[in-house]
Amino acid sequence: MQKILAGLLLATAMVAPAWAQSDVSAKLRLMTFGGEAQVKATQDAIARFNEDYPNVEVELGVDPISGGWGDFVSRVLQQYNAGEQYDVYHTAVETLQSFAARDMFIPLTDFIEGNADFEDFDPKLFELTAYKGTTYFIPSTWNNIMTNYNRALFKEAGIDTPSKTWTWEEFADVAEKLTKRDASGNVTQFGYEVPNFFFGLMPWFFSNGTSPITADWTASNMTDPKVAETLQFLYDLIHVRKVSPQVGQEGVENQFFAGQIAMISRGHWIVQNAISSNLDMDIAVQPGRVNNNTVIGFGAYGISSKSQNVDLAKALVTELLSYETQVAEGDLGGAVPGRKSAAETEGFLKFPPSAPLYYETLPSTQAVPSPANFQEVDQIFMRYFQAIMTDEMSIPDAVAAADQELTRSFERLKRVTQ
Amino acid sequence: MAKRRLSDLRKAQMRAGYLFVVPSFVLYALFVLVPVAITIVLSFTYYDISFGADWVWFENYQRFFGESRSITIFWNTLRFAFFAVTGNVLVGLLLALALNRAMPGWLLYFFRLAFFLPVIISAAFVAVVWSYFYAVDFGVINYYLNVLGLPAVPWLTSSKVAMTSIVIMDVWKNTGFFMIILVAALQGVPQPIMDAASMDGASPWRRFSRITLPYISPVLFFCIVFATIGALQVFESITILTGGGPGDSTRSLSIYLVDEAFGSFELGYAAAVSVVMMLLVLIVTIIQLVGSRRLVEA
Numbered sequence: 131m132q133k134i135l136a137g138l139l140l141a142t143a144m145v146a147p148a149w150a151q152s153d154v155s156a157k158l159r160l161m162t163f164g165g166e167a168q169v170k171a172t173q174d175a176i177a178r179f180n181e182d183y184p185n186v187e188v189e190l191g192v193d194p195i196s197g198g199w200g201d202f203v204s205r206v207l208q209q210y211n212a213g214e215q216y217d218v219y220h221t222a223v224e225t226l227q228s229f230a231a232r233d234m235f236i237p238l239t240d241f242i243e244g245n246a247d248f249e250d251f252d253p254k255l256f257e258l259t260a261y262k263g264t265t266y267f268i269p270s271t272w273n274n275i276m277t278n279y280n281r282a283l284f285k286e287a288g289i290d291t292p293s294k295t296w297t298w299e300e301f302a303d304v305a306e307k308l309t310k311r312d313a314s315g316n317v318t319q320f321g322y323e324v325p326n327f328f329f330g331l332m333p334w335f336f337s338n339g340t341s342p343i344t345a346d347w348t349a350s351n352m353t354d355p356k357v358a359e360t361l362q363f364l365y366d367l368i369h370v371r372k373v374s375p376q377v378g379q380e381g382v383e384n385q386f387f388a389g390q391i392a393m394i395s396r397g398h399w400i401v402q403n404a405i406s407s408n409l410d411m412d413i414a415v416q417p418g419r420v421n422n423n424t425v426i427g428f429g430a431y432g433i434s435s436k437s438q439n440v441d442l443a444k445a446l447v448t449e450l451l452s453y454e455t456q457v458a459e460g461d462l463g464g465a466v467p468g469r470k471s472a473a474e475t476e477g478f479l480k481f482p483p484s485a486p487l488y489y490e491t492l493p494s495t496q497a498v499p500s501p502a503n504f505q506e507v508d509q510i511f512m513r514y515f516q517a518i519m520t521d522e523m524s525i526p527d528a529v530a531a532a533d534q535e536l537t538r539s540f541e542r543l544k545r546v547t548q
Numbered sequence: 549m550a551k552r553r554l555s556d557l558r559k560a561q562m563r564a565g566y567l568f569v570v571p572s573f574v575l576y577a578l579f580v581l582v583p584v585a586i587t588i589v590l591s592f593t594y595y596d597i598s599f600g601a602d603w604v605w606f607e608n609y610q611r612f613f614g615e616s617r618s619i620t621i622f623w624n625t626l627r628f629a630f631f632a633v634t635g636n637v638l639v640g641l642l643l644a645l646a647l648n649r650a651m652p653g654w655l656l657y658f659f660r661l662a663f664f665l666p667v668i669i670s671a672a673f674v675a676v677v678w679s680y681f682y683a684v685d686f687g688v689i690n691y692y693l694n695v696l697g698l699p700a701v702p703w704l705t706s707s708k709v710a711m712t713s714i715v716i717m718d719v720w721k722n723t724g725f726f727m728i729i730l731v732a733a734l735q736g737v738p739q740p741i742m743d744a745a746s747m748d749g750a751s752p753w754r755r756f757s758r759i760t761l762p763y764i765s766p767v768l769f770f771c772i773v774f775a776t777i778g779a780l781q782v783f784e785s786i787t788i789l790t791g792g793g794p795g796d797s798t799r800s801l802s803i804y805l806v807d808e809a810f811g812s813f814e815l816g817y818a819a820a821v822s823v824v825m826m827l828l829v830l831i832v833t834i835i836q837l838v839g840s841r842r843l844v845e846a
Contacts, residue, residue: 200811207597228813232598316694317685375686376705378793380679385686505811517795520705535617539812545594545602 155185156439158446162220163193164464171458172450179449186442191216199224200505210234210436217437218446220270223258223427227347227502230261235432237264241444250469258497259430270451271465272428273397274488274495275333276413278404283308283319283392292414294422298337298363301417305373308392321373322393323382324364324519328508329498330395331515332425335360336496339420342511343536347501350536352529361518361525368519377519398466398488405481412482415491426495429465503543510535584826590819601816608820617796618804618821625801625828628711629779635719636775637768640726647727648734660731664724671721675788678717679704682789704790707797714786714798721785726771733767734760765844773836780829801825
């Protein structure tokens with residue numbers, strides 16, 4: 131009888147956490163970003179959190195990120211200065227170093243290691259969020275740049291599906307075959323679009339074993355000959371092979387959806403538009419020169435170092451990263467869910483046909499260079515990139531000038547990071 | 549006794565006057581004078597929102613005037629202001645002259661509305677639409693140039709053309725505003741004097757240069773000052789059309805200072821840029837004021 135009673139007590143104790151409600155009374159503030167659908171997924175997560183913590187009021191703030199991530203960092207800094215900071219922030223990789231360098235978020239290494247639930251996330255994602263060996267953020271969803279291609283145009287031109295090891299040369303040949311011109315020589319269909327944004331360009335540098343800034347994100351790497359070699363390849367796609375429209379034009383993505391551009395380098399965020407445009411699209415890996423590496427960027431949750439309710443904030447973050455929330459976000463088509471199980475659902479894998487490639491290529495991704503002066507690095511690099519692509523500057527001149535400006539920017543950054 | 553009563557009255561009037569002025573002055577001080585003072589102080593510091601300020605004195609100004617990039621941007625701003633002001637006021641004046649003549653009322657209102665409509669549309673919308681017009685490979689303008697057998701023009705992707713493209717869009721967007729003001733001014737020119745000049749055999753150009761222009765010169769001067777101040781602060785149209793590129797060829801001071809403040813977090817340097825911008829607007833306005841004393845008819 132005693133054994134039965136003990137067994138019942140033990141069973142009760144084991145089951146209790148599953149239905150017990152906390153009577154803690156507090157207020158938590160959560161700042162997130164995203165569209166209506168993402169906000170809905172967050173609100174649903176908060177509702178689930180409130181089932182366990184009915185007396186905890188969660189105030190949800192949504193930042194439109196209308197002025198870019200640098201602007202967001204500036205706003206968060208002001209919130210901290212005014213003592214109006216949120217307890218939990220949903221932010222992006224571009225901001226992590228800016229925040230971590232200023233000790234604005236608590237280290238989460240122990241929390242992650244002590245929570246077996248996070249094993250569903252690829253360890254690579256946690257590696258990417260570390261700053262000086264400590265993890266301050268937990269990844270939520272991510273995007274890696276893939277080669278998105280129009281399957282119908284490939285079939286029409288008799289071109290096989292790209293292999294997982296295709297090279298720059300093979301890619302350029304395919305782009306040439308997919309470029310069509312009318313009788314007077316005007317292009318009516320481009321084979322590819324050379325990206326005009328920092329994130330989209332990085333796969334070309336990574337797949338050549340280089341990057342515009344050093345691997346530790348502390349200095350310029352523009353003088354690496356491979357940087358110039360990569361720029362030359364992209365320049366040739368526009369001006370020599372003439373398979374890409376000039377950079378800096380509006381509506382290029384729409385031209386891809388309209389079937390006027392055959393290949394485009396984008397992340398999972400274009401999937402919903404491709405579906406609504408009835409585009410017969412699939413994805414392939416980044417073409418390689420020394421490897422087929424691509425770039426990854428991600429959203430992540432961090433807990434403010436000024437939060438008075440750290441344990442509650444951790445519980446909220448756990449719910450925000452739960453399987454239910456991740457599946458809801460993955461099915462929306464905005465970004466790839468951090469949980470592998472959520473990226474294996476029928477809803478996520480139904481389109482494009484090679485959707486498993488998103489997660490398969492994760493090991494060969496490199497984080498978008500995001501030092502604390504990310505915004506400035508982005509601006510400097512893109513300014514000179516556009517000057518090269520529009521024939522305003524020669525590659526050697528632009529590389530030298532960009533190197534000089536980046537070096538000055540990193541020198542100024544030392545005032546904050548040292 | 550009478551003097552004392554008057555003095556009390558005057559004191560009461562003065563008190564009432566001050567009381568009436570106080571609210572607006574407090575608001576002006578709070579939202580204009582104090583921010584200007586803080587900006588000037590910030591411009592002598594290296595300021596980080598987390599770590600506070602370090603005095604660097606003239607380092608930010610030395611950087612601004614020592615870097616070829618900032619000087620290029622400074623000249624871009626002046627170049628844009630010169631061409632945009634000239635285009636806006638000149639085209640506005642020509643349109644006003646064209647509309648200041650006898651025509652059916654409905655036609656007059658139609659033209660006025662047509663020319664004024666772009667003014668009330670957000671600059672952001674206008675810039676997005678024009679960016680589609682200007683696209684090199686898929687743009688509307690180049691499509692028609694191609695139909696006519698003419699080569700495509702790199703409207704926004706060549707540093708030689710981009711600034712002109714922005715000025716064209718700016719004039720299209722804003723000239724209607726100056727047209728409306730100048731139409732009102734033209735309607736104030738006394739018709740009997742114009743008729744007398746016609747009877748004396750004065751040519752249309754002579755009537756315009758000797759009668760119309762002197763009459764509308766104060767309004768014309770207002771238009772020039774107003775357009776100049778706006779042009780020196782140009783931001784959204786360039787940001788959307790070219791983002792300041794290619795390179796820095798269309799970057800204006802206001803874009804530069806926003807980039808530095810909220811992109812690079814160089815708040816002290818951005819403050820110095822804004823002080824330079826403020827002085828630039830001040831100097832240009834003073835030059836115009838001094839010049840106007842000779843040219844504007846009282």
